[in-house]
Amino acid sequence: MRYKYSLLVLLVCFISKTSFADSYPRNYAIDILHYRFEISVSDNNNEIFGKASIRIQFKKSNIKQFRLDLINQTELRKGKGMLVQSISSNNQTLNYTHVGDSLMIQLAKPSTVDTVVTFEIQYKGIPEEGLRIIANKFGDRTFFSENWPNKTRHWLPSIDHPYDKATSEFIVKAPSKYQVVSNGLLLEESVLGNNTKLTHWKQSVPVSCWLFVLGVAEFAVQQVDQFNGKAIQTWVYPQDREAGFADFAQPTKQVLSFYSEYVGPFAYEKLANVQSTVSGGGMETSSAIYYAEKLITGKKEVRLRNVVIHEIAHQWFGNAVTESTWDDAWLSEGLTTFFTLLFIENAYGHDEYIAGIKSAKKAVYDYIKKDSLFSIVSNRSAETGVVTSGLTYQKGAWITHMLRDKIGEVNFRNGIQAYYKKYFNANASTLDFIAEMEKASNQDLKPFFQQWLYKPDNLKLSWSWDYDATSKQILIHVQQHQSSGFVFDVPIEFEIRKEGIAEGQLVKQQLNTKTADFKIPSATKPAFVSLDPRTVLLYDLVN
Known part of the structure; x- marks a missing residue:
C-alpha cells in the first residue's frame, strides 16, 4: 500500500522526536x-x-x-x-x-x-x-x-x-x-x-x-566447555556445587551456537554463569551473567533453562548492540524476549514456541489492565523514573514476532544480521532498527512500527460468522473495540474448515476500519471458521 508523502513526514517527525526524549546530559x-x-x-x-x-x-x-x-x-x-x-x-x-x-x-x-x-x-x-x-x-x-x-x-x-x-x-x-x-x-x-x-x-x-x-564470594568454579575457543564456566556457592554444576551443564553452548549462526558472532572473551544475590531472575552483565540464587536447585527446571537462554540472548541484544537512549529499551528487552522464544522453537519445537507466544499475549493484556497508557517507545529516562515494564518484554517480543511474519523469515534474518553487523559493539536506535528491516524487506515499515511501538493502544476484537446459502458466501463480521477510538490497520487471517476435510483453507484480509464485513465464496457451509489460526496477530477477544 502506498502512503501519502505528508503522512510519512508526520511519522518521521513523530518518531524522531520521541527517539531522543531521554534526559541524561550526554556529552x-x-x-x-x-x-x-x-x-x-x-x-x-x-x-x-x-x-x-x-x-x-x-x-x-x-x-x-x-x-x-x-x-x-x-x-x-x-x-x-x-x-x-x-x-x-x-x-x-x-x-x-x-x-x-x-x-x-x-x-x-x-x-x-x-x-x-x-x-x-x-x-x-x-x-x-x-x-x-x-x-x-x-x-x-x-x-x-x-x-x-x-x-x-x-x-x-x-x-x-x-x-x-x-x-x-x-x-x-x-x-x-x-x-x-x-x-x-x-x-x-x-x-x-x-x-x-x-x-x-x-x-x-x-x-x-x-x-x-x-562478584566477590566463596565459589565453586567449573570449566564446563569451550565455544569457538572461549571458555564456558559455572560459578556457584560451594554448598550448591553439585546442584549448580548440573543446572548449568545445558544449554549454554547450544544457545551460543544458535545465536552466532542466526545473528552474528559472540562478542565476549568468555561466558560464565554465576549464582548470585541479584534480585529478579537474572542479569545479563557481559561475559559473566548473574542468576538469582534461588533458581539453583539441581532439578534442571524449565524456568532456569529459559532464564539462561534469555540472558545469553542479551549478549547480542542489549550488550553487543545497545540502545542509544532509554527510550529504545525495547531493542534490548523486546528483541531478547523474542529471540529466547526463537531458540526454544529451534531446540524444542514449534509447539513450545507458540505456547510461549500465547503466554506473552496473555501477559500483555493482563498488564494493560493496570497501565493502559504505556507505549513501547516513549519519553523515558532512568534519571526520572522506570524505563521498562512487562510490555517492553512481552509486547516487544510480539511486535518482533509479527514483523517476522510480515516480511518473511529470510528477510527478517537478513535484516537482523545487517543490524547486528552495523551496530556491533556500538549503539543503535529504534530508527536504526527500522531502517535495516526496511532495507532487508524492501518495504515501508514505518506505519507498522508507528501503530505498534509508538501508540499505547492494544488491539481488541469481537467477531462472528455466518453462512448465506443463497449467495453461497461465508459472512464474517469483525469489530475493533479500542477505548481511545484508535483504529489499527492489520492483516487478519481466518481458517475455514469444511466437513470431512482435514486441511483447512487459510484466508487473509486487511482490517483497517472500526467494523468490517468480509464475504468469502464457499459452495457449502463450513464446519467451522477460526480467527488467527497461526497465532500471528496480537489482539484480545472481547464479548
Whole structure:
C-alpha cells in the first residue's frame, strides 16, 4: 500500500522526536575509551576503597571541564555514598567539584582535538546501591554488583548511561577466602599475604557501564566447555556445587551456537554463569551473567533453562548492540524476549514456541489492565523514573514476532544480521532498527512500527460468522473495540474448515476500519471458521 508523502513526514517527525526524549546530559565531546578500577573490600566493614583510572579521548578542542556520575556521601543517605579524596592527571593534581551526584573535573589546560588523557580518581565510601554487600541464602558474606539501569554511579565514577561504551578492567583486593569474578579474561590471581588476595580481570570489548560486573564470594568454579575457543564456566556457592554444576551443564553452548549462526558472532572473551544475590531472575552483565540464587536447585527446571537462554540472548541484544537512549529499551528487552522464544522453537519445537507466544499475549493484556497508557517507545529516562515494564518484554517480543511474519523469515534474518553487523559493539536506535528491516524487506515499515511501538493502544476484537446459502458466501463480521477510538490497520487471517476435510483453507484480509464485513465464496457451509489460526496477530477477544 502506498502512503501519502505528508503522512510519512508526520511519522518521521513523530518518531524522531520521541527517539531522543531521554534526559541524561550526554556529552559527545568526550569518549571514554577505558576504565581501570582498583577496588579493595574487606570483612571488617562495608566501606570500599577505589582508584579509577579513566582514559578519555577529547573530540573537540578547548574543553575545560567534563562531568562524571558519582553518588555523593550525604547525611540523607546516612553516610553512605562516595567521598572523592583526590583527582590527578599526569601526576598533576586537578581541581574538581562533587555536588548533587555529579563529579565535575577541571582540566589542567584546555583540550585539543583527539587528544587522549588518563585521569586518576581516588575515592572511598559505603555503596548505598550498585554494589550489594549482603549475606547470601546460606548466610555467607558476598559482594555483587547490580548496576541496572543507572546504579553504577553508586560505586564507580563513570558515564552512567548506555550511550557511552568502553573497555574495562577490575583489580580487586579481597580477603583470601573469596573468589572474584568479573568481565573478560582473568589476568592474575595472587595471594599477597595478610589474608589478602589480588584478582585482575580485563575485558577488551567495549560495553556500557551498567554491564560491568563484579562478584566477590566463596565459589565453586567449573570449566564446563569451550565455544569457538572461549571458555564456558559455572560459578556457584560451594554448598550448591553439585546442584549448580548440573543446572548449568545445558544449554549454554547450544544457545551460543544458535545465536552466532542466526545473528552474528559472540562478542565476549568468555561466558560464565554465576549464582548470585541479584534480585529478579537474572542479569545479563557481559561475559559473566548473574542468576538469582534461588533458581539453583539441581532439578534442571524449565524456568532456569529459559532464564539462561534469555540472558545469553542479551549478549547480542542489549550488550553487543545497545540502545542509544532509554527510550529504545525495547531493542534490548523486546528483541531478547523474542529471540529466547526463537531458540526454544529451534531446540524444542514449534509447539513450545507458540505456547510461549500465547503466554506473552496473555501477559500483555493482563498488564494493560493496570497501565493502559504505556507505549513501547516513549519519553523515558532512568534519571526520572522506570524505563521498562512487562510490555517492553512481552509486547516487544510480539511486535518482533509479527514483523517476522510480515516480511518473511529470510528477510527478517537478513535484516537482523545487517543490524547486528552495523551496530556491533556500538549503539543503535529504534530508527536504526527500522531502517535495516526496511532495507532487508524492501518495504515501508514505518506505519507498522508507528501503530505498534509508538501508540499505547492494544488491539481488541469481537467477531462472528455466518453462512448465506443463497449467495453461497461465508459472512464474517469483525469489530475493533479500542477505548481511545484508535483504529489499527492489520492483516487478519481466518481458517475455514469444511466437513470431512482435514486441511483447512487459510484466508487473509486487511482490517483497517472500526467494523468490517468480509464475504468469502464457499459452495457449502463450513464446519467451522477460526480467527488467527497461526497465532500471528496480537489482539484480545472481547464479548
